[in-house]
Amino acid sequence: MTNKNKTVVRSMDILNLFIDYTELSFQEIIELSGIPKTSVFRMLKSLEEMEFLEKGTDAKYRLGILFLKFGHLVSMRLDVRKIAYPIMNELHNDIKEAINLIVRDGHEAIYIEKVDTKQKVRLYTAIGRKSPLYAGACSRAILSFLPDTEIKKYLESIELTSFATGTITDKDKLYETIVQARELGYTISHSELENYTSAIAAPIFDHKGEVIAGMSIAGLEANYQGGNVEILVEKLKKATAEISKQMGYEQH
Numbered sequence: 041m042t043n044k045n046k047t048v049v050r051s052m053d054i055l056n057l058f059i060d061y062t063e064l065s066f067q068e069i070i071e072l073s074g075i076p077k078t079s080v081f082r083m084l085k086s087l088e089e090m091e092f093l094e095k096g097t098d099a100k101y102r103l104g105i106l107f108l109k110f111g112h113l114v115s116m117r118l119d120v121r122k123i124a125y126p127i128m129n130e131l132h133n134d135i136k137e138a139i140n141l142i143v144r145d146g147h148e149a150i151y152i153e154k155v156d157t158k159q160k161v162r163l164y165t166a167i168g169r170k171s172p173l174y175a176g177a178c179s180r181a182i183l184s185f186l187p188d189t190e191i192k193k194y195l196e197s198i199e200l201t202s203f204a205t206g207t208i209t210d211k212d213k214l215y216e217t218i219v220q221a222r223e224l225g226y227t228i229s230h231s232e233l234e235n236y237t238s239a240i241a242a243p244i245f246d247h248k249g250e251v252i253a254g255m256s257i258a259g260l261e262a263n264y265q266g267g268n269v270e271i272l273v274e275k276l277k278k279a280t281a282e283i284s285k286q287m288g289y290e291q292h
Contacts, residue, residue, distance in 0.1 A: 050075055051083050055092060055103075063100040120244065120253050121153050123286045128155045128255065131279045135272065137259040140239075142178050143252065145170065147198065149179035152253075159259065174200060174214055175207055177229035181241035181254035184221035191218060206231030226273055230261055238264035240272050242280040247288025255280050 050073075057064060057072050064072070070080050084101065087093040091106040121141065128139040138156035142149040148170045173183040173194065183191065200209040206229065208214045221227045226242045241256035257272050264272070281291070 047083065050079065051087060054080070054083060054087065058093075058101075058103050063096070063102045065100050069101065120283070120287060124244070124253070124255065124283050125153060125155075127279050127283055128153065131257070131275060132156070132158060135257065135275060137257050137263070137272075140178055140256045140258060142171075142182065142254050142256075144173070144182050147194065148172055149176075149182055149254065171203075171233055172198070174198060175203055175229075176233045176256075177227040177239040177241035178254045178256035178258075180217065180221065180227045180229070181243045181256070182251055184218045184227060185243045185245075185251040203233050204231045204235045206235075208232065225277060228264070228269070230264070236261050240264065240269065240276055242273075242276050244280050244287065245284045245289040247290075249289060252287070253283075255283070 053073050053075065054069060057069060061068075061072075066080070066084070069075075069084070070077055073080065075083075084093065084095075088095055088101075088104070091104040093101050094104040095101055120143070124141050128141060132139045132155040136158045138154065138159050140151055141153040142151050144150075149172075150170045151167050154167055171179050173179045183194065186194070195211055195215065200211065200214065201207075202209050208217065217227065226240060228238070228240050230238045232239075237258060238261045239256045239258035241254050243251045244253040244255060246252045255276065257276050284291075
């Protein structure tokens with residue numbers, strides 16, 4: 041390893057410390073990195089000049105403004121639709137059921153992608169169609185994994201109306217399904233948006249651990265009974281976990 045490469049690697053070792061620590065003093069960086077004092081001093085000076093790090097009036101170092109710029113660019117370029125599509129296609133080819141991708145739009149969810157070419161019976165879902173966050177498995181996959189305060193605010197402000205025979209119109213029951221979804225990691229619906237149809241959905245998370253989308257497997261209700269559900273859930277959760285991973289989500 042050349043001296044230049046060694047310096048780059050050691051500089052990255054210092055920057056990586058800030059994954060676990062918000063701020064660090066000069067001495068703490070030396071102790072945590074195991075890098076000699078003179079080298080740390082020299083590298084910190086360079087990292088500060090390049091805006092990778094900034095030194096506060098308390099003499100502690102924090103990540104610099106450059107990371108905000110990079111972070112913004114990365115988040116803009118990470119397109120959940122683009123990442124999800126090949127995984128959705130692979131899942132559809134495997135199970136031959138409709139695969140839907142939705143994102144939140146205020147109190148509603150909007151369908152932004154769909155793969156259903158091999159499904160024999162086409163469903164009501166279509167790209168651009170909206171549904172309330174409480175109705176249908178896919179929408180509720182987003183609602184269930186929002187912060188508690190947002191869920192509480194939503195439940196207080198929303199009026200539950202019926203779309204089909206299985207639509208949840210009782211707030212206590214809706215809250216129960218949210219709690220269950222959090223425990224199981226997925227949601228399920230039967231005849232909530234259209235009679236005789238069912239869906240299983242799971243959330244997709246971003247690099248901040250926030251829910252940014254929901255993905256569902258949907259079809260005729262008869263296909264979503266008994267042991268078949270377990271098989272579909274396993275395949276769906278594997279697919280959404282992969283999308284979340286590619287969106288930068290790290291599961292702990």
